[in-house]
Amino acid sequence: MKICIINPNTTAAFTTRLLKSASAIAVPGTEVIAVQPATGAASIESHAEEALGALGVMQMVKAGEQAGVDAYVIACFGDTGVHQAREIARGPVIGMTEAALQAASLIAHRFSIVTLPPRTRAHSLRVLHETGLSNRCTVRGVDVPVLELENDVAASGPIMEAEARLAMEQDHAEAIILGCAGLSDLVEPLSQRLGVPVIDGVTVGLKFAEGLVATGLRTSKHSTYNYPPAAFRLPELP
Amino acid sequence: MKICIINPNTTAAFTTRLLKSASAIAVPGTEVIAVQPATGAASIESHAEEALGALGVMQMVKAGEQAGVDAYVIACFGDTGVHQAREIARGPVIGMTEAALQAASLIAHRFSIVTLPPRTRAHSLRVLHETGLSNRCTVRGVDVPVLELENDVAASGPIMEAEARLAMEQDHAEAIILGCAGLSDLVEPLSQRLGVPVIDGVTVGLKFAEGLVATGLRTSKHSTYNYPPAAFRLPELP
Amino acid sequence: MKICIINPNTTAAFTTRLLKSASAIAVPGTEVIAVQPATGAASIESHAEEALGALGVMQMVKAGEQAGVDAYVIACFGDTGVHQAREIARGPVIGMTEAALQAASLIAHRFSIVTLPPRTRAHSLRVLHETGLSNRCTVRGVDVPVLELENDVAASGPIMEAEARLAMEQDHAEAIILGCAGLSDLVEPLSQRLGVPVIDGVTVGLKFAEGLVATGLRTSKHSTYNYPPAAFRLPELP
Amino acid sequence: MKICIINPNTTAAFTTRLLKSASAIAVPGTEVIAVQPATGAASIESHAEEALGALGVMQMVKAGEQAGVDAYVIACFGDTGVHQAREIARGPVIGMTEAALQAASLIAHRFSIVTLPPRTRAHSLRVLHETGLSNRCTVRGVDVPVLELENDVAASGPIMEAEARLAMEQDHAEAIILGCAGLSDLVEPLSQRLGVPVIDGVTVGLKFAEGLVATGLRTSKHSTYNYPPAAFRLPELP
Amino acid sequence: MKICIINPNTTAAFTTRLLKSASAIAVPGTEVIAVQPATGAASIESHAEEALGALGVMQMVKAGEQAGVDAYVIACFGDTGVHQAREIARGPVIGMTEAALQAASLIAHRFSIVTLPPRTRAHSLRVLHETGLSNRCTVRGVDVPVLELENDVAASGPIMEAEARLAMEQDHAEAIILGCAGLSDLVEPLSQRLGVPVIDGVTVGLKFAEGLVATGLRTSKHSTYNYPPAAFRLPELP
Amino acid sequence: MKICIINPNTTAAFTTRLLKSASAIAVPGTEVIAVQPATGAASIESHAEEALGALGVMQMVKAGEQAGVDAYVIACFGDTGVHQAREIARGPVIGMTEAALQAASLIAHRFSIVTLPPRTRAHSLRVLHETGLSNRCTVRGVDVPVLELENDVAASGPIMEAEARLAMEQDHAEAIILGCAGLSDLVEPLSQRLGVPVIDGVTVGLKFAEGLVATGLRTSKHSTYNYPPAAFRLPELP
Structure with a gap:
């Protein structure tokens, strides 16, 4: 496979x-x-x-x-x-977002996304609507530029932890979803410190x-996700 | 302006x-x-x-x-x-979709989108969710290739009318939204025949x-719709 | 017209x-x-x-x-x-309420109504439900009697501004709707001070x-908004 | 009392x-x-x-x-x-509408309103939203003028029964709400014929x-349902 | 009866x-x-x-x-x-939960449940969804073990009152639902102190x-709540 | 494992x-x-x-x-x-129900449950609400006693297929969920005949x-799904 x-x-x-x-x-x-x-x-x-x-x-x-x-x-x-x-x-x-949300829904009654930067809250809310879990999940944004994570994931740990604690106290979160790819190194230390599952969607x-x-399941080709029309051509990006 | x-x-x-x-x-x-x-x-x-x-x-x-x-x-x-x-x-x-939906909500209690081709129902439902009018509007698809409309808008009239009548009978639609750009020539004849408002979103x-x-209103630059980050570069398409 | x-x-x-x-x-x-x-x-x-x-x-x-x-x-x-x-x-x-909400939804992802007096929050929520935008808008009430606005709109400016700032901070509002008619004089100064669009529904x-x-659109007379039954008579108010 | x-x-x-x-x-x-x-x-x-x-x-x-x-x-x-x-x-x-809906929700999983005339479906849907039972109830309209019921309630029985049967078959209704006051005489015969509870909201x-x-419960006078402002005067209708 | x-x-x-x-x-x-x-x-x-x-x-x-x-x-x-x-x-x-919620919805626009212990918030939310009143009610938990109420209901009064006041201030609650059976002795003193209706669901x-x-209404035996299948046998508990 | x-x-x-x-x-x-x-x-x-x-x-x-x-x-x-x-x-x-629904949501835009017997539709709807996918899934019941499936799964194939086809035509289903355990033998033949994914939740x-x-994820023991109170004792069933 x-x-x-x-x-x-x-x-x-x-x-x-x-x-x-x-x-x-x-x-x-x-x-x-x-x-x-x-x-x-x-x-x-x-x-x-x-x-x-x-x-x-x-x-x-x-x-x-x-x-x-x-x-x-x-x-x-x-x-x-x-x-x-x-x-x-x-x-x-x-x-990765829908996977994290689905996993969270299987191990916790309520949960929160901690994403970055804050302007992308709308992106999380879009997926949250598509998965249908809006009434079990809140979305919180922290002010960390994504590219700062390139070399130093650990540096974002404290700010993620602080926001996660607010989610637990104010939103009744019982699990935390890391709202960015490439943060899997935070899963172990954060879950230890918070005492709740921390989820990396990747x-x-x-x-x-x-x-x-x-299980043999493939994308349904009936209607919505059928192959694009024959005329569709992907451009070469420069 | x-x-x-x-x-x-x-x-x-x-x-x-x-x-x-x-x-x-x-x-x-x-x-x-x-x-x-x-x-x-x-x-x-x-x-x-x-x-x-x-x-x-x-x-x-x-x-x-x-x-x-x-x-x-x-x-x-x-x-x-x-x-x-x-x-x-x-x-x-x-x-055009959100404009049509908002206009419909101002002149009718319930309404329907008649769009094409059927596989794009999911696209209409996406906008319908964003506008919040899901509980006042249904989405129906008709099997007309968009490009056939290029030269002959009138040809789609009867199939649009038939589906619109189903929307009125089965979905209690009181107005019809044309689910494709470039169909404004259908507004007048269809509204005459159906006896309800027919809406072109453009x-x-x-x-x-x-x-x-x-009224001086512009896109809010606070958070979600702020200008893209400085590093953003639009590619030239070939 | x-x-x-x-x-x-x-x-x-x-x-x-x-x-x-x-x-x-x-x-x-x-x-x-x-x-x-x-x-x-x-x-x-x-x-x-x-x-x-x-x-x-x-x-x-x-x-x-x-x-x-x-x-x-x-x-x-x-x-x-x-x-x-x-x-x-x-x-x-x-x-004016539905117009303001629709305009807000076209220029901002999330927004808030600041209305008065607080007991009328239920009225705003009623329209909010009808427009379907409940999940993108919050309603906040300020304790200003409507008739005090008759002669002195400006006096309500600071209290409206303070509540609007709370909406931006706590509710992620990216635009503010003035929840009362006759406040259009506040649009310019408040939008300057807040840095987000301020909307007057009138x-x-x-x-x-x-x-x-x-565009030739009229109220649909099919079903819900048909003319009242023939027996309907409007009383003369004394 | x-x-x-x-x-x-x-x-x-x-x-x-x-x-x-x-x-x-x-x-x-x-x-x-x-x-x-x-x-x-x-x-x-x-x-x-x-x-x-x-x-x-x-x-x-x-x-x-x-x-x-x-x-x-x-x-x-x-x-x-x-x-x-x-x-x-x-x-x-x-x-009477909210009472009927609440009673229905206590004795059936799903139910339907059969109301009249059809243009008033929107009125039922308004109350249905307020009670929150939209996802357990459908609204069907029958074409009977209200005033015809003044002298002859029984005449509406067959048309109500026919629509109720459709509600049971198509909407999975397990109880029927009579969507008009003054139809309590229909409760007994219709529930006998349909085999499900028939509810009169009055x-x-x-x-x-x-x-x-x-139980000593009165309308809450805190905020929304407080007494009207002191300046409020009810007009005498002619 | x-x-x-x-x-x-x-x-x-x-x-x-x-x-x-x-x-x-x-x-x-x-x-x-x-x-x-x-x-x-x-x-x-x-x-x-x-x-x-x-x-x-x-x-x-x-x-x-x-x-x-x-x-x-x-x-x-x-x-x-x-x-x-x-x-x-x-x-x-x-x-008792659905009864309390329905009663609250008849005498107040918004209301809150104060339940115990906090881990049972999910139970209240389950019933809240079934009654459909999620958008008019919040659920708050207080940290009182149920069995402590066995001998001393009055002791829970102050903590219930404090949480109810938060519900009134932060959630706009206009009535309070006691989220536990056997607290009816709190109804009178709490409603006096809070100035809003306090509801005991029993x-x-x-x-x-x-x-x-x-009114002659019984549980519908059509479909969902029909008698269990003939093979069903209730065990004797030891 | x-x-x-x-x-x-x-x-x-x-x-x-x-x-x-x-x-x-x-x-x-x-x-x-x-x-x-x-x-x-x-x-x-x-x-x-x-x-x-x-x-x-x-x-x-x-x-x-x-x-x-x-x-x-x-x-x-x-x-x-x-x-x-x-x-x-x-x-x-x-x-198995939530797993099937989550899988369906990853490979299809809309889908349907075909369950049995019809009186259990409410059970499916309960899980559907918990997963949040109510607006992407319909529930259909077929009149097959569960125990008949004990020895002859294949016999239910045609009735399941017929209902699945209705789901595809009327509900726009792009995948079908088998609403009973032990039907995995139907997955292959039904998906072949229907041309859409057929999902067994087990x-x-x-x-x-x-x-x-x-991935190391366990049930969150924070609040809702904490271990039962110390006094909890499971009875021995006779």
């Missing part, structure tokens, strides 16, 4: 980190690969950058289909391009992808 | 038609322009084509900002790229845009 | 102020008139006063129909009598009314 | 019938009275007539307060004037009113 | 107290009985204990049916076993049960 | 079948066991039987904890006892359970 982790931004350091954490928990028979677009946005902190990211996602899924990829995990909070990817792929496509998404492939 | 109608697909015939219908109802002081991307999709009937369209919309808004455009109307059902456009624009950006969107500009 | 601003309360000073602000932004071809009932309530701060106001609204629409009015704007937060007015009128009837409602009339 | 059944329309035959059915099930210590306005609408089949009815309801509650009434039941489907009445009354005010409302009074 | 108050836990002191408060407000013709299971949980503060309680509820309803009981009130916040009881009973079954539930029986 | 499939009913043939289908797709390192209660209900087709099933589920989880089980899958549509099990277990507990649930365990 071949599963592809798609980093929709162009920052290679994130891709490397994603591959490492995902590979560590894949089952022996799973080949995990991780890719990123050559052009686009260095991080995705706005709708405009999401549009660039979606283009990259489509190109990487197109390549993945030719390479025999069985399922994809989109490793960007907000699940950039997930609907486009489902149209192009035969197999399942899982966004690793969960990988395991759910393995599960869907194992 | 300068208002720009953005056709997110590459079909010039639609753009021409949109300009004509919008210009016909603009107030004397309004300069209406209509644009389309040079590359992208000939019609937008999938999420994949929406992603291409969003890229074109961003480029046209960027150009519009340099040309002093005061407001934009996105003339594609599903409001392709509307959130991206709001980040780039200073003035208001109005999607012309309504133009008037709402004029209204917002007249 | 003739558009009638209806002030459902009996305070003439409000009517004068509404006419002034609405006239200032109407297009040259629009004749704006503003009316108020001879009897009823001096201000509308309870459901009981709303019922009196609705009676006045019906009488003014009845008179307006005979005078060839093309559309109506109801200038009372809570949209007193809007459903009754739609039954009596041929053309569109727009409540002026927006006027422009939306112009827009609906221009 | 004194409970007042308020018929918001001017048709005395309905009032007599309501008094009879309510008196029949009141407990010995309860004095039931039934009133109607001298002027207003002969039946309430539109929002415009609801506004007239609300005025009458306020006047009758005002009189009731002076006569020591402990609670009120509003006997018109749509609960005309219920919010106004709560502001004027000290004791509880119960609408009799249920009377019993709930007795119950609230017995 | 015979009405049975079911205490789903094994603490006899609660049962005695429930019988006393319910008997005090029953009408002369009503015989009130109160029962409790011989085995199960001493208090119900978890889902696990709810499951034990449901078993006891079923056994007590089975016995009640043989003893000619006309209706049941489940006297545990969370309405333990209410759906099971409806399947076994012919007459109505009313949970006494309200008794009155609603009397009302449903008086 | 040890995962326990819990069949809440007493029919051994189902347990055997569940073990076979789950074992077939588990990864090499996973030990799958399947258990059933010694007493309870032969099938779960009512709330009353669900209560018996919940008791059995608790006992099996208690035993599982002592045997070192890492996660549980509840193999009964409606997810009998899932909340109780989460309180008793350290590791994750997954209901096998998906097993894979999700493996995934959660692999």
